[in-house]
Amino acid sequence: MNPEEFDRLYHAAAPRLIGQVYAMCGSRTEAEDVVQEAFIRAWQHRDRIDAARAPEAWVRTTAMRLGVSRWRKSKNAIIAWTRRADPHEHEQAQPFDPALVAALNQLPTAQREAIILHHLADLSVAQISRELDVPEGTVKARLSRGRAALATLLAPTTEGSHV
Template sequence: MTQSPATPLPPPKERRRLRVSRSLTQAQLAARLGVSRATVRAWESGRRVPDGSGGEAYARLLTTLAQPTAGQQPAGKAQGPGPGPAPVPPDPLTPDQAFDALYAFCAPALVRQTYLLTGRRELAREVVEQAFQLAWQRWPEVARDRDPAGWVRAVAYDCALSPWHRFRPRYRHPEPPPADPADRALLHALLELPPTYRRTLVLYDGVGLDLPETAAETEASTPAAANRLTHARQAVAAQIPALADPAVLHRRLTELASSERLLAAKPTAVRTCGERRNVFWTRAAIAFTVAIIGSTALTLQTAPTHYEPPIAPAQAVQGVPPPAAMGPLSKEELSLRAKLHKEASNGPERVVPEPR
């Protein structure tokens, strides 16, 4: 018969929410409690009820995480009795401080994960910065999300696997491969996988998410995610038989991601760049709006205010007889022409009326 902890436990969904709100992974929480990661996963899913000393420590830790002073108290240790002043709650984190804490916790590992997806060091750093810049633009929404780290990771993965990168001139040529032949073989095997299979494999065997979480992040059903994972493992094992064991594959993925010196930018630089980009696009939108208003006003000033009928097109005059063709002159016409030729150049003499 199991013994339930004396401290009341929240529902399973609330347990996970409290862990994620403090940016703790299941592995970190398990290390702080001295239990396995599978045990923490079973507690958060509701498949097992926390019991014994571990369950009591887990209940106390959840109570600590639910308090505003959770970041100032050691995990798994109850407050000792005794007189003394009540602890003063610290000031709440500003948005800048909360964003910097999330960036410092997630960015280094996220750069290494995106390197496994793309095989490009510079692209891995770039997509992570873009994901965090988007998170800073939507910080009120991201800060209230139950899994801010998962939100940023999903955006970074989507950007990393975008097919439009192949059209960029700087990414048309491959980067130098890893120096270790074993790392080169593993990276080549990963890049040979379809993008959806590669993402599922990295999330499950690289990041350590469970199957339902992997399915949710890849927007697939749990059976579909399991099928992708199985085929991805088989494809990697076909090229590297030593990686048929999932535990060995997990270790090698971690070693491959850690072997490269992938450094993320400073959080202040990411926030500043994102703010500058926001200012630029805001000014561009304002300028475009002003241009539309100006062109509309100019059109209203120069447009006619009344209707002017159009001028009818010219039409040919009808009924005009064609000119007669020149024919031979008669005797009278010949006589008149000869007479006119004999007249003076100033014209005929004045006609004087004769008296009767």
């Protein structure tokens, strides 16, 4: 991939990838850092990245893996950040509803990743299967379980109702 192709890739894909990684990790700053790191790695490996064969997928996979790694290391810090943050302070900086991000963060990593790639990155089951190197059936199962869990986590609660 030549420098001009790389520059076009960066400008076209970075905003989308930041949004996708934000949904994964819950912090816009962290998402920006992870995507930047993924593009640095892509630049270092640009001679091996074929511009005609989905270079955005390469960067997204790298960014997601970096995001998961950082998320695992800093889970307690993310929880503390969401507790202290004023919900109105970052409204315009957050591309997704904080309740959705909080619910996504409660899902197992594999389910969260499948949900984000399918619903936010608009990848098909086959594309996700190739990107994550898992069978399509596994992707479908992760999507199904993730959607069911999200439905429960995001269901409106009725205060004072007795069952």
